[in-house]
Amino acid sequence: MAEVALRRVVKMFEKTPAVRGIDLEIADKEFIVLVGPSGCGKSTTLRMIAGLEETTAGEIWIGGDLVNDVPPKDRDIAMVFQNYALYPHMTVFENMSFGLRLKRFPKSEIKARVEAAARILDITDLLDRRPKQLSGGQRQRVAMGRAIVRNPKVFLFDEPLSNLDAKLRVQMRTEIKKVHQKVMTTTVYVTHDQVEAMTLADRVVVMNQGRIDQIGTPHELYHAPKTKFVAGFIGSPAMNFVPATLEANAAALSVRLPNGIAFRVPEDRTERYRPFVGRPVLFGLRPEHITEPRGMLHPDQQVFDVALDVVEPMGMETMVYFVMDGAEVCGRVDPSSAREVGEKMRLVADLRHMHLIDPETEEVL
Amino acid sequence: MAELAAEAVRVPAGVRHTSLQKFMRRRSTIAFAMTLPLIVLIVALVIYPAFYSMYLATLNKSMQRFVGLGNFEFLFRRATFWMVVKQSCIFAISAVFFKALIGFFVAHFVHTIPTKGQRKWRGMLMVPWVIPTAISTIGWFWLFDPSYSAFNWLLGKFGVDPVPWLGHPLWARFSVILVNVWYGAPFFMIMYLAALKSVPEQLYEAAAIDGANWFQRLWYITLPMMRNIIAITVLFSLIVTFANFDIVRILTAGGPVDQTHVFATWAFLLGIQGNDIPLGAAVSLFMLPILGVSAIFILRGVRRRTIEA
Amino acid sequence: MTAVTAGELGGLKPARRGSIQKSRRQALFWSYVFLVIFAIFFLTPPIYMLVTSLKSSGEISAVTNPWWVYQPTLENYVELLTQNQFLVFFRNSVVVSVTVVAITMLISVPAAFALSRMKFWGSATLATGVFLTYLIPETLLFIPLFKIFAFLRDVTGIEFINHWWILIILYPTLSVPFCTWIMIGYFASIPKELDEAALIDGAGYIQMLTKIFIPVALPGIIAATIFAFTVSWANFLYPLAFTTSADQLVLPVGIVTTLIKGDVYNWGQIMAGSLLCAAPPLIVYAFLMDYYIAGLTAGATKG
Numbered sequence: 016m017a018e019v020a021l022r023r024v025v026k027m028f029e030k031t032p033a034v035r036g037i038d039l040e041i042a043d044k045e046f047i048v049l050v051g052p053s054g055c056g057k058s059t060t061l062r063m064i065a066g067l068e069e070t071t072a073g074e075i076w077i078g079g080d081l082v083n084d085v086p087p088k089d090r091d092i093a094m095v096f097q098n099y100a101l102y103p104h105m106t107v108f109e110n111m112s113f114g115l116r117l118k119r120f121p122k123s124e125i126k127a128r129v130e131a132a133a134r135i136l137d138i139t140d141l142l143d144r145r146p147k148q149l150s151g152g153q154r155q156r157v158a159m160g161r162a163i164v165r166n167p168k169v170f171l172f173d174e175p176l177s178n179l180d181a182k183l184r185v186q187m188r189t190e191i192k193k194v195h196q197k198v199m200t201t202t203v204y205v206t207h208d209q210v211e212a213m214t215l216a217d218r219v220v221v222m223n224q225g226r227i228d229q230i231g232t233p234h235e236l237y238h239a240p241k242t243k244f245v246a247g248f249i250g251s252p253a254m255n256f257v258p259a260t261l262e263a264n265a266a267a268l269s270v271r272l273p274n275g276i277a278f279r280v281p282e283d284r285t286e287r288y289r290p291f292v293g294r295p296v297l298f299g300l301r302p303e304h305i306t307e308p309r310g311m312l313h314p315d316q317q318v319f320d321v322a323l324d325v326v327e328p329m330g331m332e333t334m335v336y337f338v339m340d341g342a343e344v345c346g347r348v349d350p351s352s353a354r355e356v357g358e359k360m361r362l363v364a365d366l367r368h369m370h371l372i373d374p375e376t377e378e379v380l
Numbered sequence: 381m382a383e384l385a386a387e388a389v390r391v392p393a394g395v396r397h398t399s400l401q402k403f404m405r406r407r408s409t410i411a412f413a414m415t416l417p418l419i420v421l422i423v424a425l426v427i428y429p430a431f432y433s434m435y436l437a438t439l440n441k442s443m444q445r446f447v448g449l450g451n452f453e454f455l456f457r458r459a460t461f462w463m464v465v466k467q468s469c470i471f472a473i474s475a476v477f478f479k480a481l482i483g484f485f486v487a488h489f490v491h492t493i494p495t496k497g498q499r500k501w502r503g504m505l506m507v508p509w510v511i512p513t514a515i516s517t518i519g520w521f522w523l524f525d526p527s528y529s530a531f532n533w534l535l536g537k538f539g540v541d542p543v544p545w546l547g548h549p550l551w552a553r554f555s556v557i558l559v560n561v562w563y564g565a566p567f568f569m570i571m572y573l574a575a576l577k578s579v580p581e582q583l584y585e586a587a588a589i590d591g592a593n594w595f596q597r598l599w600y601i602t603l604p605m606m607r608n609i610i611a612i613t614v615l616f617s618l619i620v621t622f623a624n625f626d627i628v629r630i631l632t633a634g635g636p637v638d639q640t641h642v643f644a645t646w647a648f649l650l651g652i653q654g655n656d657i658p659l660g661a662a663v664s665l666f667m668l669p670i671l672g673v674s675a676i677f678i679l680r681g682v683r684r685r686t687i688e689a
Numbered sequence: 690m691t692a693v694t695a696g697e698l699g700g701l702k703p704a705r706r707g708s709i710q711k712s713r714r715q716a717l718f719w720s721y722v723f724l725v726i727f728a729i730f731f732l733t734p735p736i737y738m739l740v741t742s743l744k745s746s747g748e749i750s751a752v753t754n755p756w757w758v759y760q761p762t763l764e765n766y767v768e769l770l771t772q773n774q775f776l777v778f779f780r781n782s783v784v785v786s787v788t789v790v791a792i793t794m795l796i797s798v799p800a801a802f803a804l805s806r807m808k809f810w811g812s813a814t815l816a817t818g819v820f821l822t823y824l825i826p827e828t829l830l831f832i833p834l835f836k837i838f839a840f841l842r843d844v845t846g847i848e849f850i851n852h853w854w855i856l857i858i859l860y861p862t863l864s865v866p867f868c869t870w871i872m873i874g875y876f877a878s879i880p881k882e883l884d885e886a887a888l889i890d891g892a893g894y895i896q897m898l899t900k901i902f903i904p905v906a907l908p909g910i911i912a913a914t915i916f917a918f919t920v921s922w923a924n925f926l927y928p929l930a931f932t933t934s935a936d937q938l939v940l941p942v943g944i945v946t947t948l949i950k951g952d953v954y955n956w957g958q959i960m961a962g963s964l965l966c967a968a969p970p971l972i973v974y975a976f977l978m979d980y981y982i983a984g985l986t987a988g989a990t991k992g
Contacts, residue, residue, distance in 0.1 A: 065885075065889060066889075067885050067888065067889075086888075087885075087888045087889045088888060088889060088890070088891035088892070092889065093889065094885070094886065094889050096882040096885070096886060097882070098880060098882055100880065100882035100883050100885065100886040102883065102886075102887075102901060102905070103905055104904040104905055104907075113887075113890050113892075113900075114889075114890035114891050117890060117891045117892055117896065118891055161886075161890075165890075407807055407809075407894065408807070408809040408810070410803075410807065410894050410895075411803040411807035411809045411812070411894075412803075412809060414799035414800055414802065414803035414807075415799075415800045415803045415804060415812075415815065417795070417796045417799075417800070418796050418797065418800035418819070418865065418869060419815070421796060421861055421862065421865055422818070422819070422822050422862075422865075422866070425830075425834070425858070425859070425861075425862045426822050426825060426830065426862055426866075427822075428837075429830045429833035429834050429837060430825060430829065430830065430833070432833040432836070432837065433829065433830070433832060433833040436832070436833055436836060443836075482727070485723070486723075486724070486727050488720075489719075489720040489721075489723050489724045489727075490720075490724065492716055492717060492720040493717060493720050493721065493724070499978075501724055501728070502982075503975075503978055504728055504731070504732065505724075505727065505728060505731055506974070506978075506982075507731060507732060507735060507971070508731050508734075508735075510919070510967075510970050510971055510974045510981075511735060511967040511970065511971065512919075512922060512923030512925070512941050512966060512967060512970065513923060513925065514923065514925035514941035514942070514944075514945060515923075515941055515944070515963045515966050515967045516734055516735070516967070518738075518944065518945065518959060518960075518963050519734040519735065519737065519738040519960070519963060520734055522737070522738070522741065522956055522959070522960065523733075523734060523737055525956075528749070528750075528755060528956075530737060530755040530756060533754070533755050533756075534756075562730065562731065562734070565731075566731065567985070570982055570985055570986060571985075571986060574982075574986040594716075616824075619824055619826065620826065622826075623826030623827075623828040623829065624828075625827075625828050625925065625926045626925045626926070629925075629929075630925075630945060643828070644826075644828035644926075647828070647832060648828075648831075648926075648929075648930065651832045651835075652831075652832070652835065652930050657832055657835070657836055660832045661832045661833060664828060664829050664832055665829075667826065667828065667829055668829070671824065671825070671826070671829075674824070675821060675824050678824065679817070679820070679821070
C-alpha cells in the first residue's frame with residue numbers, strides 16, 4: 016500500500032524530450048489513468064515509475080522512498096504489458112509464481128498466493144496450461160494474476176486492453192475495475208482510449224506532448240476542461256469548435272459567430288468572460304448539447320436553424336453534421352426528429368455547457 | 381507549468397542517479413564479460429591468423445628473411461599459378477551457376493506438389509548436403525574409378541566407350557564441378573523453398589486474375605520477390621565454392637598434371653606438403669579479393685533485410 | 690430467366706474447372722517426373738556406397754553388375770568394427786565433436802544474448818564483425834594457424850600439432866561465428882517486454898538468460914547445436930593438415946588416409962567406413978530435420 020509521487024520528472028531520448036517535467040501526486044489505493052495520444056510521453060512516464068527507463072531529471076517516490084536509484088525488481092511494483100509478456104515456456108502457475116520463486120518464497124506460500132489470485136481472476140482451472148493454449152482474455156487475466164500474486168505496492172498497466180477485440184475490451188475493463196476494488200492497490204494505468212480512462216479512473220491525467228494538461232476526476236475533465244486539447248480529447252464524438260467573437264450588449268454578453276448567429280452567454284458566466292469582450296475566441300460545445308428542441312426551453316437554451324450535410328443514424332440516436340463558417344459541427348438528435356441531408360433543421364444549443372477558449376493560449380477561459 | 385518544465389529540463393542530468401547508473405554500468409561489464417570469450421576466439425584464431433598470413437607471405441621459404449613481394453613475383457612468373465587462377469574461377473562460377481539453377485527448379489517442383497508430400501521429398505533431396513563432403517566425395521571417387529566405374533559400366537550397356545572421368549584434364553574438371561553441384565544444389569533448394577513459401581499466395585491469385593501465365597508469374601512475381609535471397613545465397617556459395625578444398629583434394633588431388641587445382645588445394649600442396657609456408661600463404665591470400673567483394677554485397681543485403689524487417 | 694442463367698452457369702463452370710484442373714494435373718505430373726530424376730541424381734552416390742559396402746572384395750573385383758549385390762555380406766562392417774583403428778577414429782571424432790559443441794554453445798549463447806539484449810559500446814560493430822568472421826574460409830586460415838601452433842610449441846614446449854585435441858581448439862573458429870549469428874537472430878525475435886517482465890519479477894541478467902531466453906529460444910539452440918556438430922564432424926582440412934599419426938585421426942581423414950593404402954583399395958571397407966561416418970549426421974538430420982533446416986535458412990534470412 017503506497018502513494019506515488021513524481022516531482023519535475025524529465026526524460027530525454029538523446030536530445031529529444033519525451034517527458035518535459037511532470038508533477039503528479041498519487042494517493043494510496045488510488046486508480047490513476049494516464050491518457051493521451053501516442054507519443055505524448057505517457058508510456059515513458061509509466062516505464063520510469065517501473066524503473067525500466069532512467070529519469071533524466073526529477074524525482075520518483077514510491078511509498079515514501081525515493082526510488083530513482085532503485086532497480087525495477089526492488090521497487091516493489093508489478094506491471095501488466097500490452098502484449099501480456101507471458102513466458103511462453105511456463106505454465107500459468109509457473110508464470111504467476113516466477114517472481115516469488117526467484118525471491119525464494121516457501122513453496123506453500125507460493126501455492127497459497129497463486130491460488131488466491133487465481134480465484135480472484137477466475138482462472139483456477141487454467142493453472143496447468145501454457146500461454147499458447149489460452150485466449151486473449153485469459154492471457155490478460157494471467158498477466159494480471161502475475162501482478163496480483165506479488166502483492167506489490169503499485170500496479171502498472173501499459174495499454175493492457177489494446178490487443179483485445181472491442182467486446183472483450185469492455186468486459187476486461189469491468190474486470191480490472193473489480194480486481195482493483197478487491198485488492199485496493201495503488202494503480203497507474205496507461206491508455207490512449209479516453210473511454211477506458213473515464214470508466215476506470217479515480218482521477219485521469221491527460222498528457223500532451225510530454226506535459227500534463229490536466230489532472231482531475233472524469234467528471235471534472237468532462238465538464239471543466241482546462242485546455243482546448245483536453246476539451247477535444249475527452250468525449251466522443253469530440254467537442255465542436257467554432258471561431259467567434261465575444262460581444263457585450265448592455266449587461267449581457269453574447270458569442271457572435273461569423274455567420275450572424277449570436278448565442279447569449281448564461282448569466283452566471285458573464286463576470287468570468289467580461290474581460291475578454293471584443294476578443295476573438297473559440298466557441299466550444301459538445302455534440303450532446305446540440306439537440307432537437309425537447310419540451311420547454313430553459314432560458315440558456317437557444318434555437319438555431321441549419322442545413323444538414325451528413326446524417327448518421329446510430330440506432331438510439333442520430334448524428335447530424337452541418338457546417339458553420341468552415342467548421343464542421345456535430346449534433347446528437349433523436350432519430351425520429353432527424354431530417355434528410357440538405358434539409359433545414361431546427362436545433363437547440365444548450366449554452367449551460369458552452370466553453371470559450373483563447374485561440375492563442377488554447378486555454379479554456 | 382511550461383516554465384516549470386523548462387526549468388526541470390535544465391537540471392543537469394544524472395547528478396544524483398548514482399546507483400541506477402551503477403546498475404547500468406554493471407550491465408555493460410556483464411555484457412562485456414559474456415562476449416569476451418567470443419572476442420578472444422575471433423581475435424586469436426581468426427583475425428590474427430588472417431593478418432599473420434599476410435606477413436608470412438612476405439618471407440622466404442625458411443622464414444628467416446623478408447622478401448617483400450618476392451613470393452608474388454615468383455608466382456606470377458609460373459604458368460601453374462595462372463592455371464590455378466583460371467581453374468578456380470571456372471570451378472566456382474560454373475558450379476555456383478548450376479547449383480543455383482538446379483536448386484531453383486527443384487525448389488519449384490517441391491513447391492508445386494501437395495504440401496503433405498513436400499516434407500518427404502525435401503528430406504530425400506537434402507541428403508547430399510547432410511553427408512560430410514569428404515565422405516560423399518569418396519563415394520564419387522569410387523563411381524569414377526578407372527577400372528570399376530559404375531558409370532562406365534552403365535554407358536557400356538548403351539555401347540558408349542568408357543569415359544576417363546578423372547584421368548583426362550577436361551573430364552576431371554567436369555567431374556569436380558559435377559560433384560560440387562551435386563553437393564551444393566540441395567542448399568540452394570532449401571533456401572529457395574523457404575523464400576517461395578514466404579511469397580504471399582494472394583500475389584499469384586491477383587496475377588492469375590490479371591491474366592499472367594506460368595512464365596509471367598515466375599518472371600514478374602517469384603523472381604523479384606526472391607531477388608534478395610537469391611543474391612545472398614549465390615554470394616555465400618561463391619565464397620564457399622571458391623575456397624573449396626575437400627572435393628578437389630580427394631577426387632583428383634589437383635591432377636591430372638595440376639589441371640584441377642584450386643587455390644585451397646594448391647596452397648595446401650605448397651604450404652603443408654611442400655613445406656614452403658610463405659608460398660602457400662601467398663597463394664591462399666588470392667582468395668581474399670573475391671571474399672571481400674562478396675562480403676560487401678552480402679552485408680549490404682543483410683542490412684537491407686534487417687531494415688525491412 | 691433465372692433457370693436459364695443457372696443452366697448456363699451450370700454448363701460453364703464444370704468446363705472451366707476442368708481446364709484449371711487439367712493444367713494443375715499437368716504441372717503436378719511434370720513436377721513428379723523431375724523430382725524423381727533429381728532424386729536419382731542426388732541419391733545415387735550414397736546408394737551405390739551402400740551397395741558396395743555389402744559386397745565382398747571378391748564380388749567387387751568380379752566383372753558383374755556393379756549396381757547390384759548378388760551375395761550380400763556384412764563382413765566389411767564386422768571387420769571395421771572389430772578393428773581397433775577404426776574405433777579409435779570413431780572415438781576421436783565423438784570426443785572432438787561433443788567437446789566442440791559444448792564449447793561453441795558456452796561461447797556463443799551468452800555472447801549472442803549480450804549482443805542482442807545488453808547494448809554496450811561497440812556491440813553493433815561486434816555483431817557485424819562476427820558475421821564477417823563467419824565468411825572467412827578455413828582454407829585461408831590453416832597455413833598461418835599451422836605456423837602459429839608450431840611457434841607456440843617452440844615457446845611453451847607443448848606439442849600441439851599431430852594431437853587430436855588440437856581440433857578442439859580449431860573447430861570453434863568454424864562453428865562459433867555462425868552459431869552466435871543465428872542465436873542473435875533468435876534472441877532478437879523474443880519480445881522486449883519479456884525481459885522487462887523478468888526484470889520486474891526480480892531476475893538478474895544471468896537468470897534472464899537461463900530461465901527465459903534459453904528455454905524460449907530452444908529451437909534456435911537446437912539448430913545451432915546441430916550446426917556445430919555437423920561442422921566439427923565433417924571437417925576435413927584441419928585434421929588433414931594438423932594430424933598425421935594413425936591414432937590421432939578423426940573419421941573422414943582416417944578413412945581417406947588409412948583405408949586407401951597406396952593402390953590397394955579395399956573398397957568394400959572404405960564404403961562401409963564412409964557410411965558409418967555419414968550415419969551420425971544423417972540420423973540427427975532424420976530426427977531433427979525441421980531444426981536442421983531452420984538453422985540453415987536462419988543464417989541468411991534472419992538479421
